[in-house]
Amino acid sequence: MLRLVLLISLTCLVKSDTDEECPSFTRLSFHSAVVGTGLNVRLMLYTQRNKTCAQVINSTALGNLNVTKKTTFIIHGFRPTGSPPVWMEDLVEGLLNVQDMNVVVVDWNRGATTVIYTHASSKTRKVALILKEFIDRMLAEGASLDNIYMIGVSLGAHISGFVGEMYAGQLGRITGLDPAGPLFNGRPPQERLDPSDAQFVDVIHSDTDALGYKEPLGNIDFYPNGGLDQPGCPKTILGGMKYFKCDHQMSVYLYLASLEEKCAITAYPCGSYRDYRNGKCINCGTPQTVSCPLLGYYADNWKDYLKDKEPPMTKAFFDTTEKNPFCVYHYFVDILSWSSNIRRGFITIKLRDKYGNITESKIDHEPATFQKYHQVSLLARFNQDLDTVAAISLVFSTGSIIGPKYTLRVLRIKLRSLAHPDRPQLCRYDLVLMENVETFFQPIQCPKLQI
Numbered sequence: 266m267l268r269l270v271l272l273i274s275l276t277c278l279v280k281s282d283t284d285e286e287c288p289s290f291t292r293l294s295f296h297s298a299v300v301g302t303g304l305n306v307r308l309m310l311y312t313q314r315n316k317t318c319a320q321v322i323n324s325t326a327l328g329n330l331n332v333t334k335k336t337t338f339i340i341h342g343f344r345p346t347g348s349p350p351v352w353m354e355d356l357v358e359g360l361l362n363v364q365d366m367n368v369v370v371v372d373w374n375r376g377a378t379t380v381i382y383t384h385a386s387s388k389t390r391k392v393a394l395i396l397k398e399f400i401d402r403m404l405a406e407g408a409s410l411d412n413i414y415m416i417g418v419s420l421g422a423h424i425s426g427f428v429g430e431m432y433a434g435q436l437g438r439i440t441g442l443d444p445a446g447p448l449f450n451g452r453p454p455q456e457r458l459d460p461s462d463a464q465f466v467d468v469i470h471s472d473t474d475a476l477g478y479k480e481p482l483g484n485i486d487f488y489p490n491g492g493l494d495q496p497g498c499p500k501t502i503l504g505g506m507k508y509f510k511c512d513h514q515m516s517v518y519l520y521l522a523s524l525e526e527k528c529a530i531t532a533y534p535c536g537s538y539r540d541y542r543n544g545k546c547i548n549c550g551t552p553q554t555v556s557c558p559l560l561g562y563y564a565d566n567w568k569d570y571l572k573d574k575e576p577p578m579t580k581a582f583f584d585t586t587e588k589n590p591f592c593v594y595h596y597f598v599d600i601l602s603w604s605s606n607i608r609r610g611f612i613t614i615k616l617r618d619k620y621g622n623i624t625e626s627k628i629d630h631e632p633a634t635f636q637k638y639h640q641v642s643l644l645a646r647f648n649q650d651l652d653t654v655a656a657i658s659l660v661f662s663t664g665s666i667i668g669p670k671y672t673l674r675v676l677r678i679k680l681r682s683l684a685h686p687d688r689p690q691l692c693r694y695d696l697v698l699m700e701n702v703e704t705f706f707q708p709i710q711c712p713k714l715q716i
């Protein structure tokens with residue numbers, strides 16, 4: 266008995282010790298979610314001095330927060346199980362790795378934890394008011410609104426919008442990561458995130474058919490893979506819990522990838538995802554000297570370009586691969602055909618380099634129409650960026666299993682890299698593609714001047 270008491274007091278001691286030294290994000294159980302939780306907002310400050318250990322601060326005690334530096338608030342959303350967000354630590358560290366700033370994690374897990382979404386969403390205004398009180402104190406200490414950046418996930422995106430509205434849009438920047446759709450869809454701008462809430466508002470929409478918000482909410486709205494279903498996420502309920510949140514969370518993982526800087530995810534301003542897939546928006550609608558907008562942390566490189574637009578919204582589309590670092594590499598495949606009859610079908614193209622690396626692109630979102638002496642430009646997306654292409658293979662398919670097999674006669678095929686327009690364009694002349702038969706060839710450099 267004595268030993269048990271000792272053990273309990275010892276564990277309590279150890280626990281309270283670590284609590285004081287390194288406070289962590291509130292961890293609740295599913296039981297709390299079932300009974301519901303009352304709102305309690307904790308602000309946890311991280312700086313470059315210690316990227317993993319937080320200091321709890323509030324509007325009367327700013328702690329080590331240096332008001333002359335940029336301050337980034339991270340605001341999470343609905344927590345139906347009570348657990349801390351799995352991406353939080355990575356996001357804090359990622360931000361501190363790219364810039365010396367204050368990172369404030371807004372832990373409102375008590376409040377967000379409930380199985381009833383409306384209960385969590387009804388607390389968003391209250392959280393915004395608490396943040397307003399805190400920021401007022403920062404301003405009194407000499408901080409500038411220009412230097413305040415809020416990253417809001419799901420419900421957190423709308424909380425950021427509410428805070429921004431109270432400062433009449435003078436906050437430096439808000440990034441909405443798949444802003445919550447349910448209960449917010451179709452609401453007027455004052456009741457959700459909108460472009461007037463900060464000097465620059467960028468949004469990633471990754472689950473527009475379920476938990477996310479479909480319509481644009483910022484100065485620039487990024488729709489990965491069209492914004493609906495994300496590659497690598499389960500498509501059926503057999504995927505378990507992941508099925509419900511994977512698409513939604515992808516917005517956070519894409520943002521995180523932008524901090525890792527392994528490759529830059531480029532997006533293409535465009536009227537629709539379909540137009541992007543059909544290669545209609547690759548020049549970004551800008552002069553050649555302006556590169557296309559980047560997703561994530563560096564999206565504000567485009568701020569000056571967007572700020573005077575009327576209406577203020579710009580939609581941008583791009584595709585991703587299943588896994589980090591998510592970048593796809595675009596090529597244009599120009600096909601000039603000379604089949605006497607019109608052919609409709611799909612092209613699959615494989616590239617191989619001299620080391621044997623192979624990357625494939627299926628251009629199958631809609632059939633292409635090949636007409637005699639007309640050039641069709643198809644946008645191909647590859648997972649790998651091969652420096653030098655040694656061999657190419659093509660498959661033409663009409664998609665029908667029964668019926669006659671067709672051939673596609675190709676007068677010229679040309680491959681142009683979008684990421685590296687400086688690379689030589691690759692050509693091949695006079696090919697006959699038998700339906701569903703893979704045809705290999707070695708490309709040659711296209712002649713400089715072409716008719």
Ligand SMILES: *[C@@H]1O[C@H](CO)[C@@H](O)[C@H](O)[C@H]1NC(C)=O
Nearest residue numbers: 286287314315316317318319
């Ligand atoms: C951060 O703080 C924790 C707790 O005080 C400490 O154990 C850790 O060594 C610190 N890390 C750095 C890099 O200072």
Ligand SMILES: *[C@@H]1O[C@H](CO)[C@@H](O)[C@H](O)[C@H]1NC(C)=O
Nearest residue numbers: 321322323324325326327328
């Ligand atoms: C703010 O934090 C300080 C130091 O941790 C604490 O003493 C104080 O009670 C807190 N104030 C409020 C309003 O929570």
Ligand SMILES: *[C@@H]1O[C@H](CO)[C@@H](O)[C@H](O)[C@H]1NC(C)=O
Nearest residue numbers: 329330331332333334335365
């Ligand atoms: C706060 O940040 C500024 C600018 O980075 C720096 O010059 C100053 O020394 C910092 N103050 C403290 C107390 O660290």
Ligand SMILES: *[C@@H]1O[C@H](CO)[C@@H](O)[C@H](O)[C@H]1NC(C)=O
Nearest residue numbers: 618620621622649650651652
């Ligand atoms: C291609 O293969 C080589 C050798 O196996 C490897 O080192 C290289 O990283 C690969 N390149 C790409 C772009 O995958």
